[in-house]
Amino acid sequence: MIELRVRNHPGAMSHITGLFARRGFNLEAILCVPEGDGTASRILLLVANEPRLEQVERQLAKLYDVLAVRHRPDLGPEFFLQLAETTMGGSPPPTNPWRPRD
Amino acid sequence: MTKHNFLVRTAAELTEIVPLAFRLAESGRPGPVAIDVPKDVLNARVKVTAWPEPGHAAPLPPCPGELIDALAKKIAASRRPILYLGGGVITAGASELALELARRASAPVVCTLMALGAVPPDDPLFMGMLGMHGTKATNFLLEEADLLLAIGARFDDRATGKVAEFCPRAVIAHLDVDPAEIGKIKAVSLGLVGDAADILRLLLDRLPSQHRPAWRARAAGLRAAHPLIHPPRAEDPLHPINVCRLLGEVLPADTIMTTDVGQHQMWVAQAYPVRRPRGLLTSGGLGTMGFGLPAAIGAALALSEVEGLAAPGRRVACVSGDGSILMNIQELATLAELNLPVAVLVFNNAHLGLVRQQQELFYGRRYAASRFQSVPDFAAVARAFGVRGVRIDPDGDPLTDLAETLADPGPCVIDLPIHEMANVYPMVPPGAANRQMITDTELQPASTHA
Numbered sequence: 001m002i003e004l005r006v007r008n009h010p011g012a013m014s015h016i017t018g019l020f021a022r023r024g025f026n027l028e029a030i031l032c033v034p035e036g037d038g039t040a041s042r043i044l045l046l047v048a049n050e051p052r053l054e055q056v057e058r059q060l061a062k063l064y065d066v067l068a069v070r071h072r073p074d075l076g077p078e079f080f081l082q083l084a085e086t087t088m089g090g091s092p093p094p095t096n097p098w099r100p101r102d
Numbered sequence: 103m104t105k106h107n108f109l110v111r112t113a114a115e116l117t118e119i120v121p122l123a124f125r126l127a128e129s130g131r132p133g134p135v136a137i138d139v140p141k142d143v144l145n146a147r148v149k150v151t152a153w154p155e156p157g158h159a160a161p162l163p164p165c166p167g168e169l170i171d172a173l174a175k176k177i178a179a180s181r182r183p184i185l186y187l188g189g190g191v192i193t194a195g196a197s198e199l200a201l202e203l204a205r206r207a208s209a210p211v212v213c214t215l216m217a218l219g220a221v222p223p224d225d226p227l228f229m230g231m232l233g234m235h236g237t238k239a240t241n242f243l244l245e246e247a248d249l250l251l252a253i254g255a256r257f258d259d260r261a262t263g264k265v266a267e268f269c270p271r272a273v274i275a276h277l278d279v280d281p282a283e284i285g286k287i288k289a290v291s292l293g294l295v296g297d298a299a300d301i302l303r304l305l306l307d308r309l310p311s312q313h314r315p316a317w318r319a320r321a322a323g324l325r326a327a328h329p330l331i332h333p334p335r336a337e338d339p340l341h342p343i344n345v346c347r348l349l350g351e352v353l354p355a356d357t358i359m360t361t362d363v364g365q366h367q368m369w370v371a372q373a374y375p376v377r378r379p380r381g382l383l384t385s386g387g388l389g390t391m392g393f394g395l396p397a398a399i400g401a402a403l404a405l406s407e408v409e410g411l412a413a414p415g416r417r418v419a420c421v422s423g424d425g426s427i428l429m430n431i432q433e434l435a436t437l438a439e440l441n442l443p444v445a446v447l448v449f450n451n452a453h454l455g456l457v458r459q460q461q462e463l464f465y466g467r468r469y470a471a472s473r474f475q476s477v478p479d480f481a482a483v484a485r486a487f488g489v490r491g492v493r494i495d496p497d498g499d500p501l502t503d504l505a506e507t508l509a510d511p512g513p514c515v516i517d518l519p520i521h522e523m524a525n526v527y528p529m530v531p532p533g534a535a536n537r538q539m540i541t542d543t544e545l546q547p548a549s550t551h552a
Contacts, residue, residue: 011109058282064106064126 001046001072001079003097004060008034008041012065016043019063025056029080035098040067042098046080072097103388107136113146117154124157131280132159132193162279165296167304172292173251173275174308180249182317183209184272186232186261189216189386190254190279191298197379199302200253201225206306208314209251210321212240214261215367216386217254219376229321233261234530235368238328241528241536243321247272254278254298257287258387267535277301330372331527331542339501340494340520342366342449346373349419349447352505358383358401358418362394362426365455368526370421392429394420395446399433402442417443417508424450424477434487437513445508446484446515451522452477459525463540464532484515493517 006012020027029046061069075097085091106126108119123135177183191200197220204211204227211221212232221228229240250272262268265287275292276284284293294301332343346369360383361367367384376382385393398420427448437444458472484491492507494500496519507516528539
């Protein structure tokens with residue numbers, strides 16, 4: 001799982017997803033929510049962990065609209081599965097990935 | 103195609119976006135930035151109290167001194183070092199420093215297509231272009247290197263051939279302005295991020311002179327043993343290698359050469375001596391046919407604006423092919439309008455030559471869509487635009503005619519009939535290691551050579 005902090009405006013998402021598409025790298029799951037006053041967003045990307053992922057991350061870091069790139073090893077694929085079951089099957093929601101830790 | 107693009111939503115944003123776009127375009131690896139201005143924004147009126155400061159390149163963080171120390175140690179400890187220069191050396195204005203480093207370290211220099219001109223072509227350490235259409239000497243020498251110092255180069259597949267077998271005996275040090283390039287294709291033992299000129303200056307401060315007579319002699323020996331193979335001028339004056347060599351003789355040393363993309367581009371890279379940085383403007387990784395003529399017009403315009411450089415007789419030459427020139431031939435109207443000293447040389451083989459060459463060598467001579475059934479009369483086309491047009495007669499004294507045509511001032515288009523089936527050699531087959539070059543003589547006996 002990769003977490004991005006990005007500028008929130010039209011076109012930002014297409015810059016990011018376009019980079020993955022051009023490199024033939026699949027995005028398994030994606031979550032994007034605005035933060036604070038809405039000038040920035042946080043994005044969670046579920047991606048396959050293969051060697052060329054590092055190059056994708058470096059290219060992401062070069063995008064003007066991407067403010068920060070970091071790994072989220074604490075979140076796995078079950079996060080998105082739980083989210084899908086919440087919205088479609090009435091299961092309890094997953095833990096907020098950005099809740100301040102105690 | 104662009105480093106970034108902005109979609110402007112309100113006119114007020116433009117005072118921020120325009121300087122920012124210039125900052126992004128000029129920072130790091132320079133490149134274009136697009137600003138998309140919708141019609142309602144274009145027509146809007148805004149009040150501005152002060153103009154924003156123009157945008158300039160953001161300063162680069164300095165490279166840590168201990169990495170430069172480590173690089174100096176690696177160079178000193180190596181026995182067979184090679185400098186592998188890319189276009190970044192020219193962009194950084196670091197060509198002279200790179201040459202000084204080569205001399206200090208007794209390191210032969212190989213260049214990518216984009217780095218040609220960084221090192222004088224007659225320098226004893228210059229090994230020419232590496233890779234797919236590099237000489238055998240260059241690619242063989244790379245096999246023997248124990249240290250490869252890449253500067254502003256990106257290990258493109260045209261340069262490396264089969265990556266796993268590129269420079270098999272060398273440890274690699276890589277100096278680049280873009281951190282994403284370090285280790286992207288080949289694992290490196292040392293990566294330095296920053297401005298090439300700054301880093302090379304600091305490196306030279308701490309690098310003593312090193313004599314490697316055996317290694318220098320090995321490079322010179324390989325060069326002497328494996329020159330470019332082509333028929334002699336008297337026998338075949340319009341062989342493209344002979345034409346490029348003649349251009350090197352008759353064009354002034356400060357000529358700016360531009361090319362399109364294809365066989366003619368590789369012949370220029372192999373045989374035309376690019377004598378200074380930015381002396382060759384060509385489309386590298388993007389391989390943009392149609393680049394040459396607009397680039398030549400741009401270069402001639404820039405020269406005419408720099409006082410003192412627009413010396414009489416100074417020329418911009420655009421070597422193109424009969425395929426490439428058709429991509430932007432409408433720019434002959436611009437050339438006629440501006441009356442700039444641009445000579446367009448069309449290497450005319452009535453084919454998309456590099457496509458045809460690949461079909462011949464790697465697709466069992468199953469030619470498809472690579473031959474022009476109808477070839478325009480380019481001299482007549484030029485005249486129709488109001489530009490002097492000349493077709494060189496292959497049966498007379500074509501090189502004298504060519505030299506005389508180039509000596510006349512003003513814009514011109516010169517149509518040069520070359521062999522339809524001439525190939526660019528040596529050639530590394532796609533996917534093969536660089537040492538597995540094929541050459542003309544291996545394909546056909548010397549006796550049947552045209």
